[in-house]
Amino acid sequence: MKRRLSIGLAVVLLLAVVAVVVWGREDEPDSEITVVRGVIGSEKQAFFTDPRVVEAFAKHKIKVEVDTAGSRQIATTVDLGKYEFAFPSSSPAAQKIQRDRKVTTVHTPFQSPMAVATFEPIVKLLEANGAVRKGAGDYQVLDIAEYLELADRRWDQLPGNTAYPARKNVLITTTDPRESNSAAMYLSIVSFVANGNAVVSSAEQEAKVLPRIAKLFLDQGYTQNSTEGPFEDYLSAGMGKSPMVLVYESQYVDRLIRADGSIRPDMRMLYTAPTVYSKHTLVPLSPNGDRVGRLLATDPELGRLAATFGFRTTSPKLFAEVAGDKAPADLVDAVEPPSFETLERLLDEVKKQY
Amino acid sequence: MRKALAFLLVAGLLTACTDEPDPGQPVGPAEPGTLRVLAGSELADMRPVLEEAAKATGVTVKFSFTGTLEGAEALASGSADGAYDAVWFSSNRYPAAIPEAAKRLGNQVKIMSSPVVLGLSSSAAQRLGFAGRPVGWAEIAEKAGQKAFSYGMTDPSASNSGFSALVGVASALAGAGNAVDANQVAAVTPKLTEFFSAQALSSGSSGWLSEAFEKRAQDPAGKIDGLINYESVLLSMNAGGKLPEPLSIVYPSDGVVTADYPLTLLTGANDDARGAHQRLTDHLRTHDVQRRIAETTHRRPVVPGVELGARFTQKDLLELPFPATRDAVDALLSAYFNKIRRPSRTLYVVDTSGSMAGDRIEALRTALVGLTGADASLTGRFRGFRNREEVTIMPFDTTPREPRTFVVPEQDPRAVLAEIKSFAEGLNANGGTAIYDSLDRAYTVLAPVLAKDPDRFHSIVLMTDGENANGRDFAQFQTGFTGVPAQVRQVPVFTVLFGEGSGDELSKVADMTGGKVFDARNTKLTDVFKEIRGYQ
Structure with missing residues (x-):
């Protein structure tokens, strides 16, 4: 319960100092423990403060202290001099830091594909309108090209719609593109499709896709600044408020694993076709930081704990064991996000239209 | 008066209260275990819950109450910096649209929710044929245009319930399916004028509006048929027993705007305040406290897994998109005051x-x-x-x-x-x-x-x-x-x-x-x- 509360709300540069208590090891002298300080995307704070994770690091004589900040801030405004590692939520942000700091090796211990949390009646309706179909894998997908066709219309304009005749546009609820990583991941997906199924990589392509993708954000009006916000609305307020919500797969799977009753029988998760992986990439800034990254990527216990938070791990087996039939073992139809610079330019252009 | 009330409440929560507070820090300097909160006045009803929370968490809340626009202004101008650790309004939508205010909003934790809806005296709801069936804003606007009923609402520049109602009605009547932008405001003005022609009472605060409504309900000459307010206020009025007949709540079928009360840490808050905010919000979001809030204030729980409870008859509400730009909001407010309202x-x-x-x-x-x-x-x-x-x-x-x-x-x-x-x-x-x-x-x-x-x-x-x-x-x-x-x-x-x-x-x-x-x-x-x- 506690960990959900603290997930992912720090988006305006919010540096929360989390003192990580080493449980049951007060008797050991501090000198044997190495404190490693890092700056991380806020959605991983719950993982790092979990007592089991703290214990797992302690076995390796490491105590990790983390501050949280948005991935874009970590890549641009955060003073990284204070830290031994940076751990943003996406690969474009990590690539930028890697280049700026001339780091050769990075670790990608967890990743999570983007998905849409929705409801059975909506799935049926979208299926009838050609936007939901069986994908290349053995699971249903939301076809983003078809979705873009529908997104200029209102729900009540879809033929045969008695399940959700709302006078509002067929739109996936996202977070604020000016502030949140998950919205940038969404932009990666829709820009790929709007660009004729190719990663946007030139100024011409940026200009071409911009009007289409900006509207997907602007038409939503006010958006929340953390991915936990709309997902929580989805779980507690239901279909009327947000019929389709962009989520990290990890958020949804985490709830399924917890089996706390918050995922009700009519709730569904659809992968988008295509999807992108939000690759949580640890950029080491010192040898100690590198050790933390290596442990996260290789220590089976840390991997298993990450899987219980719904993250896909370096070893697919760990995730498969924990998630069971709650999520497909392999996802197909995943594309790469644009470069950090392209993504930043697109986000800035969207921002100007607010 | 609102300020006087604020000081009374503050005095009640303070162990030592000075007579002349520093104008730059109306609720005193930062101190460990205390969260200084600039808040909407309707949150006064959270006092019993917060007193229990203080016992459980050691975190005492000191409130200073203000209106929606005043709050956004205090954030944007920087006058809230150092004077408060957190803000708690019915929503952050307006400050989020003002960049200078938005950048001061830190960790936001939603505590409870309440939609802005129409309450009508049961007889008026019967007379209008609104009882027991879905009714949309367009139909409500049509009846209002015919002066078939009268209602009270708070001033949208002073109070969030009026502000939400204005935005909700405009979005619903525009019917475009997206968030209203500045250009759509002119197009929807005639329909809004019709809707607001039936507004008989304006109020600077949600509390005064219900008091005035209750008082006038006793007087045949001054009686008003309904009021637009938070569901929580309407349910509280029905529970309060001061009305000659209960209010029927109309949940417009084309959507509502819902307040979600994010208790929001300011980016400039110190580590003590940050810890206090974390402890307090963790506590307020436990299942028991969520249920207690619903019982005490009639606001809906927001934590997944907490059941809604029988008092909330309409469970799943359609939410209208809310404009994200200050231009759109300002165009709407300006049209309301200078063109639309009586x-x-x-x-x-x-x-x-x-x-x-x-x-x-x-x-x-x-x-x-x-x-x-x-x-x-x-x-x-x-x-x-x-x-x-x-x-x-x-x-x-x-x-x-x-x-x-x-x-x-x-x-x-x-x-x-x-x-x-x-x-x-x-x-x-x-x-x-x-x-x-x-x-x-x-x-x-x-x-x-x-x-x-x-x-x-x-x-x-x-x-x-x-x-x-x-x-x-x-x-x-x-x-x-x-x-x-x-x-x-x-x-x-x-x-x-x-x-x-x-x-x-x-x-x-x-x-x-x-x-x-x-x-x-x-x-x-x-x-x-x-x-x-x-x-x-």
């Missing part, structure tokens, strides 16, 4: 007796001039004299002076506002204090124009800095009041205590007329005049 007829009865000489008369001049467009602040822009408003200023001393009436035109109000300004600047102090002769004179001035042109919001502001010294006394005024035409008796008198003004009699005047007393003895007169605008 215009106001406002009579200022102001004391210019000898005791007002010096700083006081200067404060009065400044307060009136502030309403003519001189105040460029966020709140000032929406609390001045509005287009189409009829403003009468009647100074008094030993006797009532000649009233002067200004009609602000619908287009280009600048020339008339300049006239009001120069009139206000010319006010001088001398002579005695004839409060009740002057109020009586105000009624005489108002009666014929009101009879001829009743379709306006009418109100009287009575400002005095002393005791009644000339002419009839309060008892005589009270006796004479029964002789005032019924229509004019319904006009609320907003009394303003200034200098040595007597609270007792002015409270009675406000009470008799369905008005409200405002205290400008410790607050700037300019701020009080701006606050009163929410009721006009």
Whole structure:
């Protein structure tokens, strides 16, 4: 319960100092423990403060202290001099830091594909309108090209719609593109499709896709600044408020694993076709930081704990064991996000239209 | 008054309370275990829950209450920096649209929710055929346009319930399916005008609105059919037992705007406050406390897995998109005040007796001039004299002076506002204090124009800095009041205590007329005049 509360709300540069208590090891002298300080995307704070994770690091004589900040801030405004590692939520942000700091090796211990949390009646309706179909894998997908066709219309304009005749546009609820990583991941997906199924990589392509993708954000009006916000609305307020919500797969799977009753029988998760992986990439800034990254990527216990938070791990087996039939073992139809610079330019252009 | 209430509450929560708080830090300096919160006044009802939370978590909340726009302004201007650790309004949508305010919003944790809906007396709901079936905003607007019912609503610039209602109705009536933008506001203005033609009561706060509604429900001549407010307020009124018949709640089928009460840490808060915020929000979001909040305040739980409870008859509500840009919101507010809502007829009865000489008369001049467009602040822009408003200023001393009436035109109000300004600047102090002769004179001035042109919001502001010294006394005024035409008796008198003004009699005047007393003895007169605008 506690960990959900603290997930992912720090988006305006919010540096929360989390003192990580080493449980049951007060008797050991501090000198044997190495404190490693890092700056991380806020959605991983719950993982790092979990007592089991703290214990797992302690076995390796490491105590990790983390501050949280948005991935874009970590890549641009955060003073990284204070830290031994940076751990943003996406690969474009990590690539930028890697280049700026001339780091050769990075670790990608967890990743999570983007998905849409929705409801059975909506799935049926979208299926009838050609936007939901069986994908290349053995699971249903939301076809983003078809979705873009529908997104200029209102729900009540879809033929045969008695399940959700709302006078509002067929739109996936996202977070604020000016502030949140998950919205940038969404932009990666829709820009790929709007660009004729190719990663946007030139100024011409940026200009071409911009009007289409900006509207997907602007038409939503006010958006929340953390991915936990709309997902929580989805779980507690239901279909009327947000019929389709962009989520990290990890958020949804985490709830399924917890089996706390918050995922009700009519709730569904659809992968988008295509999807992108939000690759949580640890950029080491010192040898100690590198050790933390290596442990996260290789220590089976840390991997298993990450899987219980719904993250896909370096070893697919760990995730498969924990998630069971709650999520497909392999996802197909995943594309790469644009470069950090392209993504930043697109986000800035969207921002100007607010 | 709102501020006075804030101080009372603060005093109740403080263990040691100083008499004169530092104006830069109205709820005192930062201290461990205390969260200093700038909040919407409706959160006063969370006090029992917060007292229990203080026992469980060791975190004490010190509130200072303010309105929606005032709160956004305090954030944007930086005056909240260092004075507060957190803000807690019914939503962060408005400050989020103002970049300077948005950048100060840190960790936001939603605590509870309540949609803004229409409550109608059961008989009115039956009469309109709204009972027991889905009704949309378009149908409500149509009935409103036919004057088939009347309702009260808070001022959208002062209170979030009115603000949410305005945005919700505009989005629903625009029917475009996306968030309303500035360009759509003009297109939807005729339908909005229809909808707001049935608004019979405006209020600067959600609390006063329900009080006024309850009071008027007892009076056949002043009865209003409904009010637009938070579901939680309407449910509380039904539970309170002061209404002759319960309210039926209409959940518009085309959607609502829901307040979600994010308890929001400011980015500048220190580590103590950060920890306090974490402990408090963790506690408030436990399942037991979520249920307790629903029982105490009638607001909905927001934590997944906490069941809604039987009192919330409509479980799944359609949510309307909310504009994300300040342009859209400002265009809507400006259209509401200057074009859409029924215009106001406002009579200022102001004391210019000898005791007002010096700083006081200067404060009065400044307060009136502030309403003519001189105040460029966020709140000032929406609390001045509005287009189409009829403003009468009647100074008094030993006797009532000649009233002067200004009609602000619908287009280009600048020339008339300049006239009001120069009139206000010319006010001088001398002579005695004839409060009740002057109020009586105000009624005489108002009666014929009101009879001829009743379709306006009418109100009287009575400002005095002393005791009644000339002419009839309060008892005589009270006796004479029964002789005032019924229509004019319904006009609320907003009394303003200034200098040595007597609270007792002015409270009675406000009470008799369905008005409200405002205290400008410790607050700037300019701020009080701006606050009163929410009721006009």
